[in-house]
Amino acid sequence: MSAPRFSDAFRAELHELFAWRRDVRAFRPDPLPQGALERLLATACLAPSVGLSQPWRFVLVDDPARRAAVRANFERANGEALAAEPGERQGLYARLKLAGLDDAPCHVAVFADPSTEQGHGLGRRTMPEALDYSAVLAIHTLWLAARAEGIGVGWVSILDPAPLAATLEVPATWHFVGYLCIGFARADHEVPTLETAGWECRRPPETFLIRR
Template sequence: MSDHAFAPEERDALYKAIFSRRDVRGQFAPDPVPEDVLTRVLTAAHHAPSVGFMQPWNFIVVQDPAVKSQIHADFSQANEEAAALFTGERKALYSRLKLEGIREAPVNLCITCDRERSGPVVLGRTHIPTMDLYSCVCAVQNLWLAARAEGLGVGWVSILHEDRLREALGIPERIVPVAYLCLGYVSHFHETPELEKAGWRSRLPLEDLVFRDRWGETT
């Protein structure tokens, strides 16, 4: 055992957060999120790894009901457009899914990426220019796990028109919206992901996804 490993109870707590994290849509409670709790989860997000230590993220905390309503109106239109892309039983199932908690969640949060924060040449981004965007996704995951440890649910709303999201939140053209999240205390966490429970998809077996040394090689 490594001298740098967590104590067993600390390790177990980390894995508990990972395995019990859920994309929350419909069970938000109206209770406000205390500022110290919100600050802790934002601090966890801010401590995510970032290419060239550029820390390209910003966090827009949305609590104004009018702004939430504007975002929700766009979601409603985008969701209708998305539903039209499916057919048959898949479309019927899609129409029954609740895919956001924009108005119910006490806090909405938009995480953005400033791709110019460290200038045109960034250590580590010289050959894969999207590394700054991936860094912001790491911030999303840090926040999500910290929120779960705090008893908060998080839902990622991706069915939005990016241009309308920019307009609603006053996001400059050079800034990229990476994630729009709903955040708050919940009545419960589902034992399994909601999409799996609803029959949309099942979790793939890990052994089917792991290759050794080269693509497709399993031994």
């Protein structure tokens, strides 16, 4: 089979998709369309992975008690993060809405399984963390696919991994990568929320380029 040829119009739309991908923090409680989450997870599994190991593991968190435990985990971790901020930044930090845990209809915890035999260890001997990187690529693939369908994703990273793994009763060897809130955003923003809030600004690509 010959590879598809993508048009200039498609590339322009793809760039627009990248630009409009946002870390959503405020969700509408409306449920996702039937089959949407399963479709997004299937697309996530098209992501590249080291040695074709596909180490990602998705845990759908629907149980109210487990969700409450995740929320409590976030509150503890967020309180510690707030206390660690310099005094002049604490007010700004406190005003940021850092989780969509209350309203997002779908919660998905993403782990990487370092014990997987799939891939036969290819590419992991010197960089075993490549398994975690592969799970991150799956998250990003899901994120873009969701945005293309008008669905928002919020990545909650302010969580303590060990209690979270215990709450979700996953194997102790799994590495926690990210907790995703998925649903329809209350509002769409082209500029990242953290930028409009004054927390940080996006820097130009040449800032990160080093030539040798």
